Amino acid sequence: MGLFNQIANAINDPNLQASVGQLGGIVNAVRQSSDSQGLDPATTQAVLSVVGTQVRKALREKRQDEGEGTVKAIVNQFGGTHASLQAVQALFSPQRQEAVAEETARQTGANPSTVQALLPILVPLVLNFLKTGSNAQNPDVETNPVLSGFLDADGDGDVDMGDALRLASQWVDR
Helix, strand or coil, rough: CCHHHHHHHHHHCCCCCCCCHHHHHHHHHHHHHHHHHHHCCHHHHHHHHHHHHHHHHHHHHHHHCCCCCHHHHHHHHHCCCCCCCHHHHHHHHHHHHHHHHCCCCCCCCCCCHHHHHHHHHHHHHHHHHCCCCCCCCCCCCCCCCCHHHHCCCCCCCCCHHHHHHHHHHHHHHH
């Protein structure tokens, strides 16, 4: 559960933006979007995992092509708990949005149109998870350990948005 551990560490660091309230907002937004689309929690968690993987790929490409500053700016600008088509467009071309929806549907069993409708909700939430590691005073300049860990994961399964959501839900609901 590497990603969640990084987020928990960020909550304990007063220099970073992370807070229990921020996690609670993310958890509640995911629950509301799941309910509005008629998805069960397990399917929503699976969808978030696949979307998180696609966001990681897109952010890695942005970092390679445009630099670390662009990636931080995207996370800081679009990370939130409200739907944002601009967040989706900042990461994915229209063709890639369709491919993400189809791949997510294939892996999770969710309807592709449901996934497409969830992208403007889930992408800002994924970015908001990553934003937890931003410096509270100077988010665009300082290192973001949560974002760095997310992008530099070695593919061993330690970075999974669905697992992070499940753990955040358990933590917030205690």
